[in-house]
Amino acid sequence: MASSPPAAAATAAADDEEDDYMNMTFAEPQPSHKKETLTQRKKRLAREAELKGRPKSKAELAEEERKKREAALNSTAIDTSNKGFKMMAALGYKPGSALGVSRHGADTDDRLLEPIGLEMRDTRSGIGADAEKKRKFREEVEAQQEVDKKRKVDAGEFRERQQKEREEKRMEGQVWGAMKVCERLEEEDELADSVGDDSAEPAKRPSKPLKSVNVLWRGLVKQRAVNERDRRMRYDLHQSLSRRPDYNDPDEENEDKIALGRKAETEEVDVDLDEEDEELDDFEALEVSEKLNKLVGYLRERWNYCFWCKYKYPDKEMEGCPGLTEEDHD
Template structure:
């Protein structure tokens, strides 16, 4: 029996498959005084190191976001206890309803007003002042753009009006020339019925005020231009010619200008004399001048300025009308 027990005991001792090994705890060496001093110094250095602006801003941002994201009231806060004493219950509101709110819908605030952080360093009311200035600048800019558009439109209208007036002025001078030509043709037909006189001798010597005021300005302007031309010619010739020089090839007008012709044709025209009737006609608007000339041509000679044709009778059959638009 003893041998059997010893044999079984040896077998149990040699059963390595069922053996368990307990891990020994790492040996903790005692911290020396020098190591402890170094550790405390490092921890103090970390705690005493001031945080940078970026780190402080990041912490404030996280705290702000956490506060804004939390929509429930802290039941442990003093404010919640005061509201509860007034009858507040979570999910309800305090105070009376707003004016104009319906009974079925409660429009009172269920949560406190949100927190709005002020990033700038400006004082209270500065944002409202900035908004007001910005609004005024935008209004001024809109008014300026509107004014530019109006001025551009006025400029185009003024340019169009100036072009039309310039065109009408040319038509006025053209109508004057037609009146003068028809008048001269009628006078020549009455004065020279046989048409046997030299046309160069048929020049009219009618005084300026004896000419119809409708084309008197044309005659006067032509006479002024002719006088100025002769004065310039006389001045140029006086600088290069001797007074006793006589040129046989000199024409009649040159001799008249130089005062060499013994018998000069004198026209009874005083260009410097005042003419109130001509001044009144010149003061009229261009469309009014043209209207009077066109009406006179139709009434006096049955001539249509727009058709460029003289009709045989006053009915003027075939003429579209009195204005240029009717002839388009």
């Protein structure tokens, strides 16, 4: 006997429900409502009291402080339990509003909506210590800049002074060279005059008073005489140690006799060198460049000689000479 359709459908549904184990749900076990006994409660309270009464270590206190600080720094809102918040609320402050009275006529409202942020200091210095450090650092930088600037200026002045000294030394050599040229040309003129005079003695450098020499090259003549006197004194000292002072050698030359101090001429030369010469002193006091210009000008005017060309021209026009200065001959 076949089953009826409703009964077959009910059987199939029951089979499906029985096979759908993937959608099965399991109810959580209900917590036990067993009451805490008096002994357990005493133990729990004792344990909690022990934890509360135990003093915290420095590390734990520091960690709690750090967490509180970070939480306060990360939050811009004032805790409603804060005493300052309560004081401002009593004066009419509302969270999100600005403090203070707005200024009339201002384009923008620059009142603070949030409290001023905290800045943690790692050192134990005072509030104005950073500003003082910045001021000292700025002064040290400025002082160092001044020192560097002065060092650069000193270095520039030192190089300039060295260059000037080298230039003056080079010009002093030119002055001595111009003096020698003047002396040589003067001696040539005197020699030419003595050759024209039949009664004159053979040519030799004349011996004349120092002040009769032109002041332009008088210093050269005086320096040569001083050097000769020093050489003579050394020679005289050497000879005096080797022979008697009253010894007279008939074969000894006149120059040796003068060197040994056996003629009155040596005494005259010494006196001439030791006399004061204001004219020469005034000329020696001039700048090196001015002395050189006087010598060069005298050579051109007196003998038509260009010191820079190293040439004596036949006439005063000195045709072919580039100019008066050394730069003109470069």
